[in-house]
Amino acid sequence: MTKPAYQRVLLKLSGEALMGDDNFGINRATIERMVADVAEVAKLGVQVAVVIGGGNIFRGVAPGAQGMDRATADYMGMLATVMNALALADAMRHVGITARVMSAIAIEQVVEPYVRPKALQYLEEGKVVVFAAGTGNPFFTTDTAAALRGAEISAEIVLKATKVDGVYTADPKKDPNATRYESISFDEAIAKNLQVMDATAFALCRDQRLPIKVFSIVKPGAMKAVIMGEDEGTLVHV
Numbered sequence: 001m002t003k004p005a006y007q008r009v010l011l012k013l014s015g016e017a018l019m020g021d022d023n024f025g026i027n028r029a030t031i032e033r034m035v036a037d038v039a040e041v042a043k044l045g046v047q048v049a050v051v052i053g054g055g056n057i058f059r060g061v062a063p064g065a066q067g068m069d070r071a072t073a074d075y076m077g078m079l080a081t082v083m084n085a086l087a088l089a090d091a092m093r094h095v096g097i098t099a100r101v102m103s104a105i106a107i108e109q110v111v112e113p114y115v116r117p118k119a120l121q122y123l124e125e126g127k128v129v130v131f132a133a134g135t136g137n138p139f140f141t142t143d144t145a146a147a148l149r150g151a152e153i154s155a156e157i158v159l160k161a162t163k164v165d166g167v168y169t170a171d172p173k174k175d176p177n178a179t180r181y182e183s184i185s186f187d188e189a190i191a192k193n194l195q196v197m198d199a200t201a202f203a204l205c206r207d208q209r210l211p212i213k214v215f216s217i218v219k220p221g222a223m224k225a226v227i228m229g230e231d232e233g234t235l236v237h238v
């Protein structure tokens with residue numbers, strides 16, 4: 001049997017994708033599908049660490065956050081990712097995956113704090129680690145958290161699982177003429193200001209020589225194809 005292309009990956013799961021066709025929140029069928037994808041990959045013996053976004057919950061409270069102090073709104077966004085992480089770990093438990101949630105913000109009655117050696121230990125034990133609360137700092141995003149944690153745990157790649165199937169010349173949801181790149185360098189993605197990920201995340205991955213694969217979380221089989229090193233999504237490289 002062909003072996004997976006990676007032994008340890010950092011998977012960035014879109015928060016927005018979690019709401020499925022709903023207006024906000026967590027869609028049950030969607031989270032179960034995502035977890036099934038993760039289970040398939042974990043079964044191959046790949047060590048999986050996850051960073052989950054918060055857009056699905058934050059979108060629901062965004063009108064109330066209008067005019068708020070930016071840092072306060074950002075802390076709300078980070079707390080939204082904690083809720084998603086808890087839901088994700090629970091859904092994993094239902095399918096027999098042992099997951100540990102680690103938060104970048106101290107909230108110890110709810111989840112354990114992020115401690116790097118502990119995260120590494122869990123991964124080596126075959127547990128899935130879900131990093132919650134982003135970087136723990138306002139003015140950042142969970143994409144940057146994925147780059148940061150990916151570098152910290154020496155992941156071989158950051159897998160950005162999102163609503164589109166790769167990096168395009170422009171936002172494919174807005175521009176029907178946008179075309180997909182098979183691969184693109186970090187420098188070009190930054191210079192062209194491609195908004196699929198924020199520039200801080202791109203720059204951190206570039207400096208750490210940590211490649212990113214952008215692919216669809218909606219397309220069945222895409223995550224496994226990426227893990228097996230097949231031609232799927234867009235590779236962002238040094």
Ligand SMILES: Nc1ncnc2c1ncn2[C@@H]1O[C@H](COP(=O)(O)OP(=O)(O)OP(=O)(O)O)[C@@H](O)[C@H]1O
Pocket residue numbers: 013014015016017052053054055056142143161162163164166167168169170171172173194195196197
């Ligand atoms: N050049 C581009 N190529 C591909 N997608 C793009 C591009 N520019 C903008 N996008 C948009 O970026 C989105 C993905 O990034 P975004 O960070 O907004 O979502 P996410 O990471 O999936 O969600 P969340 O922040 O909730 O985790 C896509 O849904 C797509 O519409």
Ligand SMILES: O=c1ccn([C@@H]2O[C@H](COP(=O)(O)O)[C@@H](O)[C@H]2O)c(=O)[nH]1
Pocket residue numbers: 015052053054055058073074075076077078080081133134135136137138139140141142143144145
């Ligand atoms: O390190 C971080 C990560 C996130 N935030 C805030 O949370 C929301 C949700 O994260 P997404 O990456 O958009 O899914 C984000 O908009 C920020 O407000 C943060 O401040 N720091």
